[in-house]
Amino acid sequence: MIDLYTRRRWTNRLTMGAAALATLFGLFWLAWLLFTLCVNGIGHLSWSVFSQPTPSPKGEGGLYNAIIGSLIVTGLGTAIGAPIGILAGTYLAEYGRDSRLAAVVRFFNDVLLAAPSIVLGLFIYQLVVVQIGHFAAFAGGVALALIVIPVTLRLTENMMRLVPDRMREAAAALGVPRWKVITHIVYRAAKAGIATGVLLGVARIAGETAPLLFTALNNRFTSYDLWSPIANLPIMIFRFALSPYEGWNQLAWVGAFLITFAILGLNIFTRVVLRHSASE
Amino acid sequence: MNQAAESIPPVPGRSAGSRATPVGDTFFHGLTAVAAVLVLAIIAGIAVSLILGSAPALAEFGPGFLVSDVWNPVTNNFGAYVAIFGTLVTSAIAMVIAVPVSFGVALFISELAPAWLKRPISVAIELLAAVPSIIYGMWGLFVLAPVMADTIQPWLKTIFGDIPLLGVLVQGPPIGIGVFTAGVILAIMVIPFIASVMRDTFEVVPKVLKESAYATGATTWEVVRHIVLPYTRTGVVGGIMLGLGRALGETMAVTFVIGNSHNIHAGLFHPGNSIAATLANEFTEATGEIYTSALLALGLILFGITLIVLIAARLLLMRLQAGEGR
Numbered sequence: 001m002i003d004l005y006t007r008r009r010w011t012n013r014l015t016m017g018a019a020a021l022a023t024l025f026g027l028f029w030l031a032w033l034l035f036t037l038c039v040n041g042i043g044h045l046s047w048s049v050f051s052q053p054t055p056s057p058k059g060e061g062g063l064y065n066a067i068i069g070s071l072i073v074t075g076l077g078t079a080i081g082a083p084i085g086i087l088a089g090t091y092l093a094e095y096g097r098d099s100r101l102a103a104v105v106r107f108f109n110d111v112l113l114a115a116p117s118i119v120l121g122l123f124i125y126q127l128v129v130v131q132i133g134h135f136a137a138f139a140g141g142v143a144l145a146l147i148v149i150p151v152t153l154r155l156t157e158n159m160m161r162l163v164p165d166r167m168r169e170a171a172a173a174l175g176v177p178r179w180k181v182i183t184h185i186v187y188r189a190a191k192a193g194i195a196t197g198v199l200l201g202v203a204r205i206a207g208e209t210a211p212l213l214f215t216a217l218n219n220r221f222t223s224y225d226l227w228s229p230i231a232n233l234p235i236m237i238f239r240f241a242l243s244p245y246e247g248w249n250q251l252a253w254v255g256a257f258l259i260t261f262a263i264l265g266l267n268i269f270t271r272v273v274l275r276h277s278a279s280e
Numbered sequence: 281m282n283q284a285a286e287s288i289p290p291v292p293g294r295s296a297g298s299r300a301t302p303v304g305d306t307f308f309h310g311l312t313a314v315a316a317v318l319v320l321a322i323i324a325g326i327a328v329s330l331i332l333g334s335a336p337a338l339a340e341f342g343p344g345f346l347v348s349d350v351w352n353p354v355t356n357n358f359g360a361y362v363a364i365f366g367t368l369v370t371s372a373i374a375m376v377i378a379v380p381v382s383f384g385v386a387l388f389i390s391e392l393a394p395a396w397l398k399r400p401i402s403v404a405i406e407l408l409a410a411v412p413s414i415i416y417g418m419w420g421l422f423v424l425a426p427v428m429a430d431t432i433q434p435w436l437k438t439i440f441g442d443i444p445l446l447g448v449l450v451q452g453p454p455i456g457i458g459v460f461t462a463g464v465i466l467a468i469m470v471i472p473f474i475a476s477v478m479r480d481t482f483e484v485v486p487k488v489l490k491e492s493a494y495a496t497g498a499t500t501w502e503v504v505r506h507i508v509l510p511y512t513r514t515g516v517v518g519g520i521m522l523g524l525g526r527a528l529g530e531t532m533a534v535t536f537v538i539g540n541s542h543n544i545h546a547g548l549f550h551p552g553n554s555i556a557a558t559l560a561n562e563f564t565e566a567t568g569e570i571y572t573s574a575l576l577a578l579g580l581i582l583f584g585i586t587l588i589v590l591i592a593a594r595l596l597l598m599r600l601q602a603g604e605g606r
Contacts, residue, residue: 012499016392022384023401029468030408036423087315095309096316105316107594108323114522114590116529118556119326122579126329146322153319179308207412210531214563234414238532241418256415267410271403
């Protein structure tokens, strides 16, 4: 019979040890994943990856069209989604505040934030692709915008709420109209936080694949046309990784390496910015 | 939410007797309000478009669509049961693995880790959530699946194979791809979501409560078990639901490793299918109104399931927030 004190101590050691092991378990996957990406990605990085379009199954080529397409679709998604998210966040932080409407919008924004991205793709397919009759880069951008909106909305609202009301009152006391108070005072004060929201939105959509399957789809050639299908890295990875051709598989790994490290870099960068601006 | 919210002056122009609102104000107020309402319109639009799109299939197959395990594009006969089953089973596997691990991670970060280690570890865990789904899928197919096939699945078979009930679960060819591997990858993907919500809720617990428990001689585990957990119960469950919502709708990672087979087996090593994976694989190739409509009906079911889970999660987390700082 072990005494109570020893038993309690051992229970504590056991559970705390398990917690530490769980953390190692979580970190282990990240390390393994990044290791795999480096091993399979770095070796095949070359200038042709950035300068040549995707090859035919046996040919030589790079990822130029997919990188360009990804930039276009991601840029479009951000350009459409970020302003809407920022304006809606502004409403919640400045005009709506504790109103019933603001509470409802906040709630459904969280729903949108966590809605499966493939469902967003189906929606835009019905809304845009079916209407214009074919897959298009524009539709891909709209689908991605639906992911950007909730991310930027949430951060914008939080960041604007951190701006003290004394600043608003001081400006209002000078006779400045409310919209100028918001655009000239509050936005300026919350600038870094809002930028962080937008960048996190970019990081969220840069690797999104599911909503692009039914919207932007793919293109073997370099395209800058918003109204036709466009190549992009995630769909390229999907196609090439599942293909039987070794050259395509390798390009898929290179694409995976590029996109993952771009996204992780963006995430770490925004965390640094956010931390810096929060400590000011 | 904060004290600032209570001390805000009313919107200028709203109070009686003040001069007329400037045009700029009306315009900007309207513009932001339209953007805010747009969020509601998007959710409504998703629901309406999915309902309209799936109407032909639902009219054709009726409620039987939910329980039919036929999926035959050739005869235009469709049922959602296999996909729903796969979605629920993979998510269940993910939860069984992810919940205890996330709890451990949250516990470690909030109670155990020295101050200098807290931030790097939480950032590293959160980066796990930033990795795109398709990367998990590719890694799962090329790296994890072979390890599963060669080591883990044969090992699980020898351990659990002869035990009644559990033995049934480990049946199936140990080929590395299938329902089990999909569940494992989903677990890895949702750990950061659940862990970060749990960590946040643990931090809501007033320091005084914990300190007084420590002062009576409680161990760290006893403080967690008898002070932190009871205090944060709703938040913890909310976090788990949030992770479950993620797992249910996850698409690309599952598509790569689940095996895409419209069959149902009790054994978890068999290939299967999920709603999201079926959509990803078949939507662009679907020909004919009924086929497309059946896929949209799957989308509607997925949206419905995740919506219910998300709303439950939000309500629980909101209830916790309501008590915050009081």
